[in-house]
Amino acid sequence: MGKRVCDNCKGKRYVIFQKGKFARAIICERCHSVCDKCGGDGIIFKKGENNYTYANKCDCTMLKNRSVLFNEAMIPAQFAQVTLEDFQISHHTQEEARTNSQKFVDSYPIQERGLLFMGPVGVGKTHLAVGIIKKLTLEKGVSCKFVDFFHLLADIKEGYSGGKSDKEIIEPFVKAPVLVVDELGKGRNNEWESNILDQIISSRYNNSNELVTIITTNYTTRRDSTLSVTRTRATKNLLVSTKDKNYEKEVLQETLQERVGERIFSRLVELCRIIEIEGKDFRGLKYSED
Template identity: 40%
Template sequence: MKPKTRQAIDCSRCRDRKYVFINQKGKVRAEECSCFECKICEGSRRIFEETPEGISKIRECECNSLIKKITLFNQAGVPGKFVHEEFSSYSVDPPQHRTQKNALLHSKKFIEDYVARKGQYSQGLIFMGAPGLGKTHLVVSIIKELVMQNGVECKFVDFFELLRDIRHGYGEDISEKEFIDPYVGVQVLVIDELAKGRNTDWELTILDHFISARYNDDDKVTLVTTNFRDKLEKPAAYSNRNEKQSLSDAYQKYSLEEKIGARIYSRLMEMCKKVNLEGKDYRHIQP
């Protein structure tokens, strides 16, 4: 069997995608690569045509679809530290656990199903597992592909940081609604670090609003990452831990349902398919 011949790449910067990702002011942004040039419209993004009746018309050039996708991606709010995260950079080779390879396959299958169904009645994913297994890497990769390849509206929100912004907004007379609305109505929403923090009654009320609004809308899909599992394998000892340690290791002490409550948990499980990850924290694996 002859080996497959690799197709030559004309632009090493974008690998012929015609766009690149950069970290700008703490957010991942997409921009046109310097190699992007349309020979049809010569950069005007418009084409002048004349009908058989002699009427002049202007129509949008096909190259403008990339500009629209770039604009859409730059509204997604992906944190800048994930500028290089894509499916191609997600490692599934040893010593990575087999569940991480399964998670990668689930992520790609989700995109395939979402695009095929045009977003209707698609089930989201909830990635569950300890820190450092690549959960956020996968959801960011999904966003990049959905937006840049398929023009799907997506937004990324770190729920813990959103709560902090809402608290800060109270002092500036900014309502919760102004912070929440941009996320509630988006086609695909990524909620990162679900259940992080103390999960007070106020925090759970905000989360309930998020989940309930999307639960009742068939064409809205939610992707979630959390360090908490649906079941605990064994209880952890916490008697000698200080508060900071207890919060950071809480995923070993509580299940997700215990953290967010039965109502929110039940709806989330109906909205999303569970993807459990196991393995070692990549930050602790020596190269």
């Protein structure tokens, strides 16, 4: 008879759940017994040369540390349960994107560039990005950060009232070994927003030998595929604070190069491998079924 798998964590030894705005991971209490090596202290004392006693971390602390890394990644609560394995495929580009995502995880930290997922709403760009950093934090112990660019802009504006500078707020994201920037291009794209984006991308570009960046965006490099987003749910999700329909239409018709500017786009191309994804809008299908 095989060993019974815990029905609470399915053998992973940790449980992921939603807490407030973010996904959280905790050690599974049902199957994680007190370590017989350290007695739960997390430290093992060993005698070395000259009868000196050395304190070493016990192996049992590894999972606790990885759970902390997961919690610090700031993954949105709605993506708490998504994985690379449960990614739905309706188009060959989605299959290729999932394969490349798994290869990215397997090869980390030996890779030259990050990933830039582009395509219309609902094809799984954020799903893949979250799936990657879930594996990196919980399976490889890599420090990662997730940030929705539009929400970051809102946090910076809110921080001004508390006397915080741009640099203070974006510093954790600039320095993260692996950073996911979700919804690149979202917002009004004014001079201030472009400057914030430039600070983040340029800082990571200058340290690209140590830092890896993953980007998701609804904007593509081809006008025909960018236009394909225009008449769907993108209009509702753009969150542009304007009643000017002509402005809204103009924004949606921009390519990524036009949206972020040639300087930033050039650096993105050097930082990331571009992966364009097509397929059904699974979020749209979900809403239509509700």
